[in-house]
Amino acid sequence: MNSGRVTIRDVAEHAGVSVATVSKVLNDRYGVAAATVDRVREVIAELGYESSLVARSLRNQRTNVIGVLVWDIEPFSAELLKGAARAIRGTDYELVVYAGGGKGSGRLGWERRYLSRLSGTLIDGAVLVTPTVLDVDGGTPVVAVDPHSGRETVPTVDADNLQGGRLATEHLIALGHRRIGFLGRPPRDLESGPLREEGYRSALAEAGLPPDPALIRVAGYDETDARNTVRELLTLPDPPTAIFAANDVSAISTIEVATSMGLRVPDDLSVIGFDNVPESMMSDPPLTTVEQPIQQMGLIAVEMLLDLLAGRDPAQRHVRLPTRLVPRSSCAPPK
Template sequence: MVSEVTNSRVTIRDVAARAGVSVATVSKVLNNRYGVAAATVARVREVIAELGFESSLVARSLRNHRTNVIGVLVWAIEPFSAELLKGAERAMRDNDYELVVYSAGGVGPRDLGWENRYLSRLSGTLIDGAVLVTPTVSAPRSDVPVVAVDPHTAGEDGPTVGADNFRGARMATEHLLSLGHRRIGFLGRPPRDLKSSQEREDGYRSALAAAGVAFDPGLVRAAGYQEDVSRQAVHELLSQPDRPTAIFAANDLSALVAMDEATTLGIRVPDDLSVIGFDHVPESMMADPPLTTIEQPIQLLGRRAVEMLVEILAGNEPAETHVRLPTRLVERASCAAPPKVVRPVTGSSASGSVQV
């Protein structure tokens, strides 16, 4: 009589005992090898389903040198990466791979080379290939194929997927200029070693130059995906005696923080201050007022990166190894013509430390 399987992890021996066959036979079934009768194969697979058996990724890797798992490596799960993961997950429906997401949780500063540490932990035993989101190095050290999304400034050595950041940033700045703004603040996205960061600032500067507006470094601040850093940057911009009448933020999170900090300072959006973002995350349309932004197809970025990686893992040469997707302006209610008179800051945090 076969003993009942306990609630502990089901092993290959449990499957063999329940099916009344040898461990070697179960192994052959798992690996689709010849030499097992069709009825036995059916019985073993029935028991596998009944017991909920699943071999570990490490064991699978040792047997086949493949895990059929793709890793998506991110520094933090924030609005941009969350949307990108939706697209990556959608791409998995069209292939036999599984998806694992690895994140440091955004703890501490975004340090140089974080992706190398992650890849060394995962490659070779847990994943067959990786999608790196906003890597800090141009050529990550890896034993598995890698596709970079929003690559390093020098990231043209390997396959990459990104958006037309320069054109998007220029469109954002041109939109504010067309409304009559001339003092336009810019919230950049550190680190500048990200290609998108450099391209968005270049697009901002290009639009100003084309309109004959001198670039003012005093209107530029480093922000990012950390709310406290963005809030401090916005506070500095809006506390200037000759503060900007508009802000272009290089990501939607910074733009939303800018709107919130403006309200805290008694500055009305868009009556006193126009704000435009970049990304088009779902939170942008739920803001009050809804945020004007530059849409980059974030989910499509994730999907195209996974599709490219699957092609590489299949031994094929992708049709494109450097994909650049278009951006577009999404007009909502956070932008208007500049005020005729710039009102002084009246909020409670107009002086002293910023409250976050």
């Protein structure tokens, strides 16, 4: 037997049966003696044989594989994958993660490109994480997590980003801050970004604080963008005493930039984030943030997809989970 990938022919030769007999055993078909079935299965286990996903798809029109499609592997998607993995325990399904590494021919429409590469032969359905569009087709069942364009017809899972934005801003206002900066997403990016900004503006309005356009900046969730934007905010003639960053990665970058400029967090600048990824607890100081239940979002998304694959309608097609404030050490009253 060759030292490469074990084939069905290797199994047949080792078991002393035909390829057709091995195929029948693999597909649980009648016409094979029980002793032969046992022998073939022993050889399969001994040799570590696995049929390819493509071959499985051609044979059964199913792969029993769910794809989790992400633009990049970063703290949010990494946490979501933990929940997705929990959802398939005890099922016949496996997970495959497909990411472009944040690169390629442009972010808009990445989910269409990824689906076209995987659908039909490699995956039975997909969870799209932070998709930019939902008008995907091709007959593959999909569920979207934190989508760009709202609910439409595709089942979705997200968090209460509007309330989360309020919680973060209200916390800073309650501490006594009046000049509160906001680091958000580009307006045509994910739906969650504008909702968090809306929560920020709403909390300011309820406190009788008019928003200052100079303090509201678009930084994206890219670390370099965030760092440059934070420097701009902190070198204003009247800089903010607190910054609400619309995700933890940007918030942690804010702390690092402020520290490099000789500012102390939270004595000179309070910082609050959004997500509550594990990295937020390890920042210096530990980051106050708004938690969205990311792992639960991944688990629910896969459970909804499993319903679709079984021909059932999910109990809810659009799930919105609550957010909550997680106070730590990066916020304090202003001087």
